[in-house]
Amino acid sequence: MKHLSKILLVLFVLASSTGFSQNLKFGHINSEELISLMPDRDSALVKLQKYATDLDETLQEMRSEFQTKLNTYQQRQATWTAAVLEARQKELQEIDQRITQYQQTAQQEYQQMQQILFAPVLKKANETITNLGKQKGLIYIFDTASGAIPFINSELSEDILPLAKTTLKIPADKKPMAIGGQPTQ
Numbered sequence: 067m068k069h070l071s072k073i074l075l076v077l078f079v080l081a082s083s084t085g086f087s088q089n090l091k092f093g094h095i096n097s098e099e100l101i102s103l104m105p106d107r108d109s110a111l112v113k114l115q116k117y118a119t120d121l122d123e124t125l126q127e128m129r130s131e132f133q134t135k136l137n138t139y140q141q142r143q144a145t146w147t148a149a150v151l152e153a154r155q156k157e158l159q160e161i162d163q164r165i166t167q168y169q170q171t172a173q174q175e176y177q178q179m180q181q182i183l184f185a186p187v188l189k190k191a192n193e194t195i196t197n198l199g200k201q202k203g204l205i206y207i208f209d210t211a212s213g214a215i216p217f218i219n220s221e222l223s224e225d226i227l228p229l230a231k232t233t234l235k236i237p238a239d240k241k242p243m244a245i246g247g248q249p250t251q
Contacts, residue, residue: 097209107187114183
C-alpha cells in the first residue's frame with residue numbers, strides 16, 4: 067500500500083507537466099455496482115437461492131426427525147428399561163452430531179457453489195473493464211468499490227460504468243436484484 071501511494075504520487079506529479087499530462091488518461095468504476103446490475107449475476111443469485119433452499123429443507127427434515135424422537139423420548143422415558151433409555155439417548159446424540167456435521171458441510175458446499183456460479187460473472191465484468199480500458203486508451207482504471215482511492219476528481223477521471231452497462235446491454239435504469247428476487251430501492 068505504501069509503494070502504491072508513492073507510485074500514484076509520482077504519476078500525478080508527472081501528469082501535472084504539460085507534455086506528459088495530455089497522454090495520461092485515467093478511469094474509474096465501481097465494480098461492485100456493475101456486477102450487481104449484471105443479468106448474469108441475477109441468474110446466478112436465483113440458482114444460489116434455490117441451492118440454499120434445498121440445503122435448508124434437508125436440515126429442517128433432520129431437525130424434525132430429532133424433535134420427534136426427542137418428544138417420544140421425553141414422553142416414554144419413565145416406562146423404558148435402562149437398556150432402551152441408553153439406546154435412545156445414543157440415537158439422539160448421533161442425530162444431533164449428524165445435524166452439526168451437515169450444517170458444516172452444507173456451509174462449505176454453499177460457499178463452493180457460490181464461487182462456481184459467480185466466477186463467470188466476475189470474469190465477464192473484468193474482461194469488460196479491461197476491454198473498455200484498452201478501447202478508451204486509459205492507463206489505469208481505479209475500482210472505487212475497494213475504497214483504496216481517497217480522492218477522485220470526477221472531472222478528470224472518466225466513470226466507465228455507463229459504458230460497461232451499455233456494452234453488457236444493461237438498461238440504464240436497472241436496479242440490483244436483492245435477495246428474494248425483488249429489485250433494491
